[in-house]
Amino acid sequence: MSEPRDSGAVFARPSWQSRFRMWLLGHREDSKRSLHELLRTPLNTLLTILVIAVAVALPTGLQVLLKNAEQVAGSFQGSSQITLYLKLDLPEAKGYQLTQELKRDNDIATATFQTREESLLEFKTLSGFGDALDYLEDNPLPAVITVQPTQLASTPEAAEKLLKRLRALPEVEEAQLDLAWLRRLYALMSVGERIATALAIGLGLAVILIIGNTIRLAIENRRAEIEVIKLVGATDSFIRRPFMYSGIWFGLLGGLMATILVTATIWWLDDPVRELAGLYQSSYQVKGLGFTDSLRVLLFATLLGLGGSIVSVNRHLKDIEPR
Structure with a gap:
């Protein structure tokens, strides 16, 4: 008499490659969905991005000004003979x-x-x-x-x-040796660097608050949807992810707009500065943002956006529970 065979469904555990592909697919879909949500209200999104861009462009422009001042000091090093x-x-x-x-x-x-x-x-x-x-x-x-x-x-x-x-x-x-003017210039640049750092910190906090408030409004507008998906077992990390991508998009687009504003300002100032340099028999030109500097601005703004969204989501998502 033969042994009875076990019956029932057999579940195969997915491989780590499959889980990783599903994880990437989920993040890609959430990033697209969050971008589409921003595009549904173009005016409000544009105003938020412009505010972020101005806040990021101000310390960035001051850093560019200080960099040009250092180059001017270097070009007049002959006076230190x-x-x-x-x-x-x-x-x-x-x-x-x-x-x-x-x-x-x-x-x-x-x-x-x-x-x-x-x-x-x-x-x-x-x-x-x-x-x-x-x-x-x-x-x-x-x-x-x-x-x-x-x-x-x-x-x-x-x-x-x-x-x-x-x-x-x-x-x-x-x-x-006459270095009195050079000492004054270096002292002014040191003060300028402190001001730029303080401005970057202050406006960075302002950007975090702006993005945090924007994400809070988005959470409130989707309160009913969040309650429903929590009823069917959605985790907080799953609900949090689209809002975090919204913050990333705000920061990235605001940083891109900030680089455009700084570059346009440098282009606008280029001709007057060149004429002024010509009066002093100099061929000096204003230096703008380089490729590396632009990437730093984008990264800085994106991190601010991510930080603002994390603070807002962690604070307000806990208050929404299904009834």
């Missing part, structure tokens, strides 16, 4: 030798030697007193070495240290 006035009795050969030694210094980019005769000729040309200087018996001007620090040594602190070191040389009578 150090002038060494050598002793009057120093032989010309010693001056050439000192110049060659300075060129080998790691903090010095270039060193140019000017003889006493060249200094006198330059003074005659620039001062307009050439005829009067012809009556002098001796040349009163010293030989000069013009030192240009490297880029790393051109900051106010580093240039000041280099000045003290060069001033202590036995061949040097006097050394001059």
